[in-house]
Amino acid sequence: xxxxxxxxxxxxxxxQLINLLKENEIDAFREEFLDMHPYDQGQFFExxxxxxxxxxxxxxxxxxxxxxFEQVEVPEEDYQDLLSEMHPMFAADMLAEMSTDDAVDVLxxxxxxxxxSYLTIMDEEAADEIKELLHYEEYTAGSIMTTEFIxxxxxxxxxxxxxxxxxxxxxxxxxxxxxVVDEQKHLVGxxxxxxxxxxDEETMISDVMSERVVAVSVAEDQEEVARIMRDYNFLxxxxxxxxxxxxxxxxxxxxIDVMDEEASDDYSKLAGISDVDDTAGNSPFGAxxxxxxxxxxxxxxxxxTASLIGRFEDTLNQVAILAIFIPLIGxxxxxxxxxxxxxxxxxxxxxxxxxxxxxKLLVREALTGVITGGSCGIAVTxxxxxxxxxxxxxxLVGISVFATLIVAxxxxxxxxxxxxxxxxxxxxxxxxxxxxxxxxxSILIYFGLATTFMSYLK
Amino acid sequence: xxxxxxxxxxxxxxxQLINLLKENEIDAFREEFLDMHPYDQGQFFExxxxxxxxxxxxxxxxxxxxxxFEQVEVPEEDYQDLLSEMHPMFAADMLAEMSTDDAVDVLxxxxxxxxxSYLTIMDEEAADEIKELLHYEEYTAGSIMTTEFIxxxxxxxxxxxxxxxxxxxxxxxxxxxxxVVDEQKHLVGxxxxxxxxxxDEETMISDVMSERVVAVSVAEDQEEVARIMRDYNFLxxxxxxxxxxxxxxxxxxxxIDVMDEEASDDYSKLAGISDVDDTAGNSPFGAxxxxxxxxxxxxxxxxxTASLIGRFEDTLNQVAILAIFIPLIGxxxxxxxxxxxxxxxxxxxxxxxxxxxxxKLLVREALTGVITGGSCGIAVTxxxxxxxxxxxxxxLVGISVFATLIVAxxxxxxxxxxxxxxxxxxxxxxxxxxxxxxxxxSILIYFGLATTFMSYLK
Numbered sequence: 037x038x039x040x041x042x043x044x045x046x047x048x049x050x051x052q053l054i055n056l057l058k059e060n061e062i063d064a065f066r067e068e069f070l071d072m073h074p075y076d077q078g079q080f081f082e083x084x085x086x087x088x089x090x091x092x093x094x095x096x097x098x099x100x101x102x103x104x105f106e107q108v109e110v111p112e113e114d115y116q117d118l119l120s121e122m123h124p125m126f127a128a129d130m131l132a133e134m135s136t137d138d139a140v141d142v143l144x145x146x147x148x149x150x151x152x153s154y155l156t157i158m159d160e161e162a163a164d165e166i167k168e169l170l171h172y173e174e175y176t177a178g179s180i181m182t183t184e185f186i187x188x189x190x191x192x193x194x195x196x197x198x199x200x201x202x203x204x205x206x207x208x209x210x211x212x213x214x215x216v217v218d219e220q221k222h223l224v225g226x227x228x229x230x231x232x233x234x235x236d237e238e239t240m241i242s243d244v245m246s247e248r249v250v251a252v253s254v255a256e257d258q259e260e261v262a263r264i265m266r267d268y269n270f271l272x273x274x275x276x277x278x279x280x281x282x283x284x285x286x287x288x289x290x291x292i293d294v295m296d297e298e299a300s301d302d303y304s305k306l307a308g309i310s311d312v313d314d315t316a317g318n319s320p321f322g323a324x325x326x327x328x329x330x331x332x333x334x335x336x337x338x339x340x341t342a343s344l345i346g347r348f349e350d351t352l353n354q355v356a357i358l359a360i361f362i363p364l365i366g367x368x369x370x371x372x373x374x375x376x377x378x379x380x381x382x383x384x385x386x387x388x389x390x391x392x393x394x395x396k397l398l399v400r401e402a403l404t405g406v407i408t409g410g411s412c413g414i415a416v417t418x419x420x421x422x423x424x425x426x427x428x429x430x431x432l433v434g435i436s437v438f439a440t441l442i443v444a445x446x447x448x449x450x451x452x453x454x455x456x457x458x459x460x461x462x463x464x465x466x467x468x469x470x471x472x473x474x475x476x477x478s479i480l481i482y483f484g485l486a487t488t489f490m491s492y493l494k
Numbered sequence: 495x496x497x498x499x500x501x502x503x504x505x506x507x508x509x510q511l512i513n514l515l516k517e518n519e520i521d522a523f524r525e526e527f528l529d530m531h532p533y534d535q536g537q538f539f540e541x542x543x544x545x546x547x548x549x550x551x552x553x554x555x556x557x558x559x560x561x562x563f564e565q566v567e568v569p570e571e572d573y574q575d576l577l578s579e580m581h582p583m584f585a586a587d588m589l590a591e592m593s594t595d596d597a598v599d600v601l602x603x604x605x606x607x608x609x610x611s612y613l614t615i616m617d618e619e620a621a622d623e624i625k626e627l628l629h630y631e632e633y634t635a636g637s638i639m640t641t642e643f644i645x646x647x648x649x650x651x652x653x654x655x656x657x658x659x660x661x662x663x664x665x666x667x668x669x670x671x672x673x674v675v676d677e678q679k680h681l682v683g684x685x686x687x688x689x690x691x692x693x694d695e696e697t698m699i700s701d702v703m704s705e706r707v708v709a710v711s712v713a714e715d716q717e718e719v720a721r722i723m724r725d726y727n728f729l730x731x732x733x734x735x736x737x738x739x740x741x742x743x744x745x746x747x748x749x750i751d752v753m754d755e756e757a758s759d760d761y762s763k764l765a766g767i768s769d770v771d772d773t774a775g776n777s778p779f780g781a782x783x784x785x786x787x788x789x790x791x792x793x794x795x796x797x798x799t800a801s802l803i804g805r806f807e808d809t810l811n812q813v814a815i816l817a818i819f820i821p822l823i824g825x826x827x828x829x830x831x832x833x834x835x836x837x838x839x840x841x842x843x844x845x846x847x848x849x850x851x852x853x854k855l856l857v858r859e860a861l862t863g864v865i866t867g868g869s870c871g872i873a874v875t876x877x878x879x880x881x882x883x884x885x886x887x888x889x890l891v892g893i894s895v896f897a898t899l900i901v902a903x904x905x906x907x908x909x910x911x912x913x914x915x916x917x918x919x920x921x922x923x924x925x926x927x928x929x930x931x932x933x934x935x936s937i938l939i940y941f942g943l944a945t946t947f948m949s950y951l952k
Contacts, residue, residue: 071706073706073708073726075725075726075727198691201691202691202692205688205691205692206692211688211691212670212687212688212729229670229687229691230663230669230670233656233659233660233663233669233687233691234660234663234664248529248531250531265750266750266751266754267533268531268533269533269747269750271670271729271746288729288746288750289727291750292723292724292746292749292750292753293724295750295753295754295757296724296753296757299753299754299757299758299761300757300840302761303757303760303761303764303836303840304836306761306764306765306836307764307832307833307835307836307837308829308832308833319858320858320859320861320862320864320865321865323837323858323859323862324862324865324866324869327830327833327862327866328865328866328869328870330829330833331826331829331830331866331869331870331899332869332870332873334825334826334829335822335826335870335873335874335877338821338822338823338825338826339822339877339881341821341822341825342818342819342821342822343818343881345817345818345821346815346818349814349815349818352814352817352818353814356807356810356811356814356817357804357807359803359810359814359817359820360800360801360803360804360807360810361800362817362820362821363796363799363800363803363820363821363824363933363937364793364796364797364799364800365796366821366824366825367792367796367799367824367828367926367929367930367933368789368792368793368796370825370828370929371766371788371789371792371926371929372785372789374765374766374926375765375766375785375788377765378761378762378764378765379765379781382758382761400777400778400781401778401781403778404778404781404782404785406778407778407779407782407786408782408785408786408789411782411786411789411790412786412789412790412793415790415793416793419793419797423797423801441789468825468829468832471825471828471829472825475821475825479821
């Protein structure tokens, strides 16, 4: 009830804003629009057509536009188009006003030449900060950190630290955690604003700070960064180089985005699509483009399966009933493999499976395969026996299910571990891929057994 | 390199701590142990056997144990066992000292009688707070909020608000966002600590607070709560009843846990396992128990597929070659269905697909099916023609793939939307389920066509 009323209200506001834009009512538009949360401003912006975007650029300052642009989520290739709609100077100023980490994310989507030209006309200080961050590889701590943090010295009083915080608060990404450095900029401690405001104003920072500060290396994988922040409930995490110099901080909102991205990524790969995030807004051609690569690969893998079965054509010609259990055995193999795969991929992603735990996992999966295979094998034997009245056929299908489930479970667990060892993202050995491999294995087992024992079949 | 050194270091520390526990060296143990981060304490605790846990309970206060217990993640059924190892008074004190929301999470796993007995012997104030939260349904905002928040009045000065904050900081879940209420406890505004410390001390709160405060209803779905906090980058979100009374707050760390849980949940369901989180630590029996339900269901669905193919036994007997394409067609149908399902489930989960967007999604999926089906169908026809030298067979398989892909894509998108309408979690229409349904559909199409046009086949 309330939710649909809220949506009505939003729609009405949106229409009103669009009218103000069209009628060029700058003051009225600014009053309404700037009162909205930046996220809602971003949502509004994403809905506009080109003409209205031009009108909007006219009405806002680069700084106001920066707040919106930080929130905008469009397909990567669209950032270039949006920026080239703006006056180059306006675009450069806007990029300079954005949070450094967000500006870098946008610049990473552009051509090198275009990046260079924006950096040239930009305010020098902002350009330098951005250049520093542009060096870091994607998906590392360096690529998601910001350099807009506040650092204080250990030999200050709480009072002087609070003065720095008050002064720097407007430009800093967070002031709730302040990191303490020595004269050579080495990270030596951390203090929360919570501890600062309850501390006596004359105390030295060194007496109230915590020296047990967890930091990550600038080259650390962003997934590991997310894991640490989640486990330790940090709101900010310092990033250091190999000599413990403080380079930047990562805040919890960036980590939430990373978690979302990584989870979505593993999920998409399990489903065999390149990415799922913005698909809902895409055209059928866009959606088909994302899905076809997998389907075509599977088609050719499926041809291999077909040619494998083709080799058993004699067996099939003599006992056509064998064919009816192909989907059952293949399906069971595919599913149990996907289950084992999913557990292994998630275990690797969350850091639960360490190097030493790999053998343990494989042994456990083999035993799991024996248990599930045994249970399903017996069930299948009985059902087929009762249904077809042929115990040998039942036993043949049952034994195939048993053997298939053990092998498929092991394959499902082994392949991601092996890929992880080769430093390939294990999620690419995704659901459909493992399903097809296990299809092949299951058919080999089933028809191999059937051909061997054919003389016993009715 | 550094990472493996760190792990060595941790292992050494862990062994040292276990020795201190065994030798009952209380002081030395406490000094080392209490210096660790609560998360690491929790990890250490999870590794201990029963005897060592008893030794630990002897050495720690209920309050110290509460910090650890907030971090412990064990299978739900184990919480009861852990609590019954402790002296009831110790357990009750520990629960009272925990964050109310975490204590409620633990109590939700226990028998009603046991909950009642702990609440009876517990400190009355803590018991009342817990009782209030126990009412809320799982997976709602009420179930993840905490009542340990600080509220201030609009007609206070900044100075007096800061005094309240300093006094209440130790017991509050966060002090970085403070919510402002009127005399009747209605939520009227919010102010961040950042704004408080830069404001002049004599200003009235009503002059510096923001009145545009986003709040969620106590009955709101936790997934929606997570979405709001992610989109708006909030560190804390107020929870209100239908009359806008402030009931509690939700902090960002709780939301990170929710996001993790929900993403993991969708992922597990796509893979056909009940849950994936702690599986890596489980025994083979535990793992088999989680996977078998799905496998058994699939077995019986597979039997249906087999009996469906059985109906076409005559066709099969005459043209055995038809059998070799069963896995290919079934596999394509299963995969395209899973792709469409994954997009729809994620779209629903992230709130991208609203009520009005459903028809649009179905139309888009149908068109996507036509494009992918057309491409794959033509490819299959050509490959089979070249390979088997039989154009009619090629066309038969190709047309089956074309028709199957359209139907399977639509089914994959329709089923989760339909379940969402029925207020069932769409993720339960998971990967293996949709795969089997599409297996059935594809076989019906394939053998239906084959039987109709059999006279044309070589």
